[in-house]
Amino acid sequence: METGEAIRTRRSVHEYADEELTRDEILSIFEDVRWSPSSYNLQPWEFVVVDDEEGQAELREAAYGQEHVTDAAAVAVAFGNLDRGAHAERVFRDQAEKGYRAEDRAEKLIEEMQDEPFEQNERWVIQSCTIAATTLMYAAWDRGVASCPMGGWDADSVCETLDVPETWHPVLMLTLGYPDEESDEWERERKMRRSPDEFVSFRDGGEE
Ligand SMILES: Cc1cc2nc3c(=O)[nH]c(=O)nc-3n(C[C@H](O)[C@H](O)[C@H](O)COP(=O)(O)O)c2cc1C
Structure with a gap:
């Protein structure tokens, strides 16, 4: 998929097809993620992928019951290594x-x-890990795999469920899976976006 098309057609997907995502498919997405930029190139990201029913059910509980956590084929949690x-x-x-x-x-x-x-180092890891998570969404979408970035979860519960080292700071959860193209979600128009006129300013006031 061309980059511009991937950027414009990616959307946060909540309705997934009942189709498995193999570990090879997941790892091939991460082959792209590894080329993300990071501060000093220190690559402070650590991703935990959960693709089993029990694990996803536990993550769903930590994510205040959000259904797509169990409906998706897999869930990736991005952590930042504070070391x-x-x-x-x-x-x-x-x-x-x-x-x-x-x-x-x-x-x-x-x-x-x-x-x-x-x-x-919290802010420091959030910066690089968020970029890696963004690469993950577009690398996945390039392969037809949809995602939903998620911030609505309890950090302590996620860390406890995944039993990660104390030096791993939880940054973002992402659901992953082939979208259910029959769902109403696909028929809806993309959500509005503010235009660059509104969110970009030039320090000199925009004089040419
Ligand atoms: C930091 C962040 C946190 C988010 N948290 C959630 C979440 O907890 N649950 C959810 O369903 N979507 C979540 N989203 C998805 C947003 O709702 C979605 O990106 C936004 O509405 C724009 O829709 P689009 O991605 O389809 O263009 C989150 C997105 C971001 C970037």
Whole structure:
């Protein structure tokens, strides 16, 4: 699918076809997700995919009963790893080897990342993980797999259900699955969008 078409036709889907999403299909979507940009290229995302009935039922409970959590073929939860040092050695040595930065600077950055206090990194992980989750939605849609990004869930319950490390900050839940094209949802026009005139301003007031 052409990028513009993917952007314009993606929609949040709540009604899914009764069709499985194989693990190979899921992993092929994540092959695209891995190319998302991230701060320093540190790739602080950790995704947990739940594609079994029991797991999805637990997530649905944590998501205040939202039905599409169990109707979708799978649910991905994006977490941000608050430990900036987690992948720092590989990332900065790669950048030094490929000429993106000097070797001594790379070594210095590895040390700095390891000293960074976890509790100050929430905003930092949300930025990169949200971009990765966005790539996920479009990479999925490019393959005909619909999604719904979700913020309506209880963070403690999600972390407890998925038993993730304390250093993983929950960012976004996404349902994934082939859409039910027979559903009314598809017949509805896309929801309104504000126009760029309303949400873009130029600092100089827009003078040409
Ligand atoms: C941060 C965020 C949180 C959202 N939370 C939920 C949610 O909890 N449940 C849900 O059904 N949709 C949720 N949505 C989907 C929005 O309702 C949807 O993107 C919006 O209405 C625009 O519709 P569209 O995606 O079909 O264009 C969320 C979207 C975002 C970006």
